[in-house]
């Protein structure tokens with residue numbers, strides 16, 4: 001296990017979350033038929049048991065030349081919690097995460113999602129962060145809609161079933177904040193700067209800019225919302241509960 005994973009584990013313990021299980025890692029780069037490079041990550045339990053070796057696979061779009069969907073339609077959405085949520089508890093947990101209260105997340109998708117862009121120094125650090133997030137996803141049985149281009153990751157937390165913003169979304173958004181700190185996130189100073197970046201990301205998802213040239217470190221986050229939308233729209237019926 002890498003030193004960074006050990007570091008992060010202690011951070012999660014300090015914020016009262018479950019620790020990450022021990023995993024060994026294999027990563028495979030592959031090129032999809034439509035020339036969209038993807039990277040598939042497999043992690044396996046370190047268990048030596050011949051049968052109990054859970055494996056999960058995550059495919060992340062690495063780059064794209066255009067995007068065609070928009071992430072949210074309202075400029076000031078109110079949270080729409082998924083049915084069965086405790087609204088008071090949700091409000092309390094959500095409030096500190098929002099940019100309006102000094103946090104870094106914005107409500108998207110008409111209040112049914114939390115969205116944020118994370119930036120790191122290198123692709124390797126970005127990928128390490130995403131790997132750490134994926135372990136928490138496994139623990140919580142909950143996945144993000146996310147995209148990665150070079151040193152930037154766009155993450156959207158939303159619940160598909162029952163539809164809306166759920167406690168898991170809010171919890172995992174907070175986990176992402178903590179993990180990003182541990183993995184050396186490049187900090188965007190000030191609420192105004194954060195909001196500007198988020199607004200740019202939404203705007204460029206609407207206007208489908210070219211991603212060419214953005215990998216130089218400029219505003220490569222800008223078309224991320226669109227990428228996540230694309231990933232989500234092609235992901236199929238992933239969240240329909242399985243029949244027993």
Ligand SMILES: C[C@H](O)[C@H](O)[C@H]1CNC2=NC(N)=NC(=O)C2=N1
Nearest residue numbers: 141142143158159160161239241
């Ligand atoms: C059957 C299983 O519980 C569901 O597929 C889970 C898994 N992860 C999930 N993740 C997200 N984001 N939304 C869901 O509704 C969801 N459902």
